[in-house]
Amino acid sequence: MWRCFPPSRLQCGGRCIFRDKGRIPWKEGVTITLRKKLILAFTVLIVLLGSWIGYFSYQDAKNIVYANKKSEMADTINRIDIDINTWVLQIVRLAENTSQNQAVLELLEDGGVTALQRNYIDEWFHNFAQVFVAVSDIHIIDSDGGIRYSYVPFEGYVDEGRLDACTQAAAARPDRETWLGIGRPLCRESGEDVVTMVRAFNPGQAERSDGILVIELNPDVFSSLLLSNHSMFPNQYTLIVDRNGDIISTNKKVEHTWLNEIENMFGKGIRKFELHWEGKDYYVCGQYNGVTGWKTFSIVSLNDFFPQASELRRAVFTMVAAAVLLAAVVILLISYTFTRPIGRLMTAMKEIEKGDFKIQVVNKSRDEIGRLTQSFNFMVSKIDQLVKEVYQEKIAQKNAELEALQAQINPHFLYNTLDSINWMLMDIGADDISDVVVSLGDILKYSIHGKDVLVLLDEEIQYIESYLCIQKNRLEERLKTSIDIQDKARACMVPKLILQPMVENAILHGVEPMKEGGEVCITARLEQDDLFVTIEDNGPGMDQEELKRCRAAVYCETGTTDSIGMRNVHRRLRLHFGERYGMTIESGPRGGTAVVLRMPGNRRWREQEQDLNGHSDCG
Incomplete structure (x- = not known):
C-alpha cells in the first residue's frame, strides 16, 4: 500500500527519501553470494560424481x-x-x-x-x-x-x-x-x-x-x-x-x-x-x-x-582431478554469466534505496533474467513517475490548505454577522426568520469547524435537519420530511457532508416540479455489518433512458454538471471504504426516486478515522 509523506520528506527532482522504518532490515553477518553458492554446489557435485565414476571405473577394471x-x-x-x-x-x-x-x-x-x-x-x-x-x-x-x-x-x-x-x-x-x-x-x-x-x-x-x-x-x-x-x-x-x-x-x-x-x-x-x-x-x-x-x-x-593397480589409481585420480578443475573453470564462467545481470540489478536496487529513481539497468539478454531486468526498469520508471505525481499533489494540497485558511475569514465574518442579525430578529419577535438564520448559522458552523474526514451519522443528520429547516421556510407546505434513523446506526462513522447533495437533489428534482409538493424520506438501518442510508422522494421519477443516463453520469469518471455532486459522493465512498461500497439509484415513471448509500457499519472505522485525522496532512 502506497503512503504519502509530508513535503519535508521529499526532495526536488522527483527523488524520495524513505523513512527508516520502511527500509528492509537486512540481517547482519557473513553472507554467501549466489555466485559462490552456485560455484560451491556445482563443484561439490562434480567432485562427488567424478570420485564416484573414478572409483567404480577403477573397481571395474580391477575386477576384470x-x-x-x-x-x-x-x-x-x-x-x-x-x-x-x-x-x-x-x-x-x-x-x-x-x-x-x-x-x-x-x-x-x-x-x-x-x-x-x-x-x-x-x-x-x-x-x-x-x-x-x-x-x-x-x-x-x-x-x-x-x-x-x-x-x-x-x-x-x-x-x-x-x-x-x-x-x-x-x-x-x-x-x-x-x-x-x-x-x-x-x-x-x-x-x-x-x-x-x-x-x-x-x-x-x-x-x-x-x-x-x-x-x-x-x-x-x-x-x-x-x-x-x-x-x-x-x-x-x-x-x-x-x-x-x-x-x-x-x-x-x-x-x-x-x-x-x-x-x-x-x-x-x-x-x-x-x-x-x-x-x-x-x-x-x-x-x-x-x-x-x-x-x-x-x-x-x-x-x-594387478601390479599396475597403483599406476591405474594415479591415472584415474589425475583424470578426475583434471576433469574437476576443468569443470570448476566452466562453472566459474557459467556462474559469472548467470549472476552478472543479477549483480547489476542488486547494485541498481541499492541506488534506489538511496533515493535515485532515474537509474536504468542495461539489458541485452532475452532470457528470464532479461525479462526480470526489463520489468525492473519499467517498475523504476513507474515509481519515479508516481513519486513526481505525489510530490505535485502534496504541493497542490498545501496550496489548497492555504487558500482554505484564507477563505475561512469570510465564513467566520458571515457567521458572526448572522449571529448579530438573529439577536436583532429576536428583539422584534420575528421567530420564523430567526429559525432560518439559526439554521443557516449551524450549516456554516458545521462546514467550517473541524478537520475530521469521518463524522458520526448523528452529526450528519443534525446538519441535514438544519438544511431542511431552511428549505421548509422556502417551500412552506409543499415540502414534507421524514427522518427515521436506528439508534445503533447513529454511532456509525460516515464521510462528512455525504448526505446534503442527495437531499438537495431530491428537493430540486423530486419536490419542486410538483405543484402540490412532495415528501423527502431519510432512513438509516444496519444490516449485518453494513450501514444503508436511503434518501427517497415521491416525485415524478425517471424513465429507463433518464435513469440510464443518470447512472452513467454518477458511475463514470466524466458526466454532466448536474450530477457532479452525486458522482463525488459515490467516488468518496469507494475511495474511503472499497469497491464493494458506494451509491445505487432506483427510479421509475411516477414512482419517485430512491438513492441508497452503502457504507461499513462496524466500529472499526472509528480507529481508521483517528488514523486519518492523525495523518490528515497526507491528504
Whole structure:
C-alpha cells in the first residue's frame, strides 16, 4: 500500500527519501553470494560424481583384471594336468612294453643275464631315458624281492623300507601302475629324493606277480618338464602334491604348514579360494589328477594379480582431478554469466534505496533474467513517475490548505454577522426568520469547524435537519420530511457532508416540479455489518433512458454538471471504504426516486478515522 509523506520528506527532482522504518532490515553477518553458492554446489557435485565414476571405473577394471588372471591360472593348471597325463602315459607305455619284453622276462625266469642280454636291456632303457630325461633310475625286482637289474650300476645297498613299500604297492594294485610319490632312492644310500612308480609284471595271470618294475624320476627335472613351458606370474607358486601330501615338484619352496591349510580347503571340495596367510591375501587354484592321484596347486598373491593397480589409481585420480578443475573453470564462467545481470540489478536496487529513481539497468539478454531486468526498469520508471505525481499533489494540497485558511475569514465574518442579525430578529419577535438564520448559522458552523474526514451519522443528520429547516421556510407546505434513523446506526462513522447533495437533489428534482409538493424520506438501518442510508422522494421519477443516463453520469469518471455532486459522493465512498461500497439509484415513471448509500457499519472505522485525522496532512 502506497503512503504519502509530508513535503519535508521529499526532495526536488522527483527523488524520495524513505523513512527508516520502511527500509528492509537486512540481517547482519557473513553472507554467501549466489555466485559462490552456485560455484560451491556445482563443484561439490562434480567432485562427488567424478570420485564416484573414478572409483567404480577403477573397481571395474580391477575386477576384470582379476577375473582374467584367475581364468589364466585355471588354464595353466589345466595345461599342467595335461602334461602330467602326457608324461605319465609315456612311462606307462614303457612299463607295458617292458613287461612284454622277452629279455626282461628271461631275466626274471633264469635269475641272471648274459652280457648280451645285459647290453640289450641297457640299450632298451637307455633309449627310453633319452626320451624321458626325468628318469633317474630303473629297477627290476623278482618275486622274492631281489634286485635283478638296475639302470644305474648297483652298489649293493637296498633301502628295505622303500623296497617293502614298492612290493606292497604292486601287490595292492597288480593290474596297473602305482605312484608312491617322493621318497628315498631304492638302491642309493646317498642322493636326492626321487619320485617312484611301481608296476607288477604279468598282472592277473598268476597268484603273485613274476616281478616288479620300479622307475625313479628326478623331481627337479620332472618339475622342469611339467612347469617350465607354462607362463607364470612373477611370484606364483606352482606345486604338485602326491597322495601322501608330499610335494613332488614345485617352482618355489613352500612351508609345510601353509600346504596343510591349502589341502584342508581342497579336501572340502573347494577348488578355487582365497587364503589369508601371514598378513597377505592369496588366490589358490587346484586340480586333482585321476591317473596319478596327484594334486596340482597354483598360488598367487592378490597384490601380484594387478601390479599396475597403483599406476591405474594415479591415472584415474589425475583424470578426475583434471576433469574437476576443468569443470570448476566452466562453472566459474557459467556462474559469472548467470549472476552478472543479477549483480547489476542488486547494485541498481541499492541506488534506489538511496533515493535515485532515474537509474536504468542495461539489458541485452532475452532470457528470464532479461525479462526480470526489463520489468525492473519499467517498475523504476513507474515509481519515479508516481513519486513526481505525489510530490505535485502534496504541493497542490498545501496550496489548497492555504487558500482554505484564507477563505475561512469570510465564513467566520458571515457567521458572526448572522449571529448579530438573529439577536436583532429576536428583539422584534420575528421567530420564523430567526429559525432560518439559526439554521443557516449551524450549516456554516458545521462546514467550517473541524478537520475530521469521518463524522458520526448523528452529526450528519443534525446538519441535514438544519438544511431542511431552511428549505421548509422556502417551500412552506409543499415540502414534507421524514427522518427515521436506528439508534445503533447513529454511532456509525460516515464521510462528512455525504448526505446534503442527495437531499438537495431530491428537493430540486423530486419536490419542486410538483405543484402540490412532495415528501423527502431519510432512513438509516444496519444490516449485518453494513450501514444503508436511503434518501427517497415521491416525485415524478425517471424513465429507463433518464435513469440510464443518470447512472452513467454518477458511475463514470466524466458526466454532466448536474450530477457532479452525486458522482463525488459515490467516488468518496469507494475511495474511503472499497469497491464493494458506494451509491445505487432506483427510479421509475411516477414512482419517485430512491438513492441508497452503502457504507461499513462496524466500529472499526472509528480507529481508521483517528488514523486519518492523525495523518490528515497526507491528504
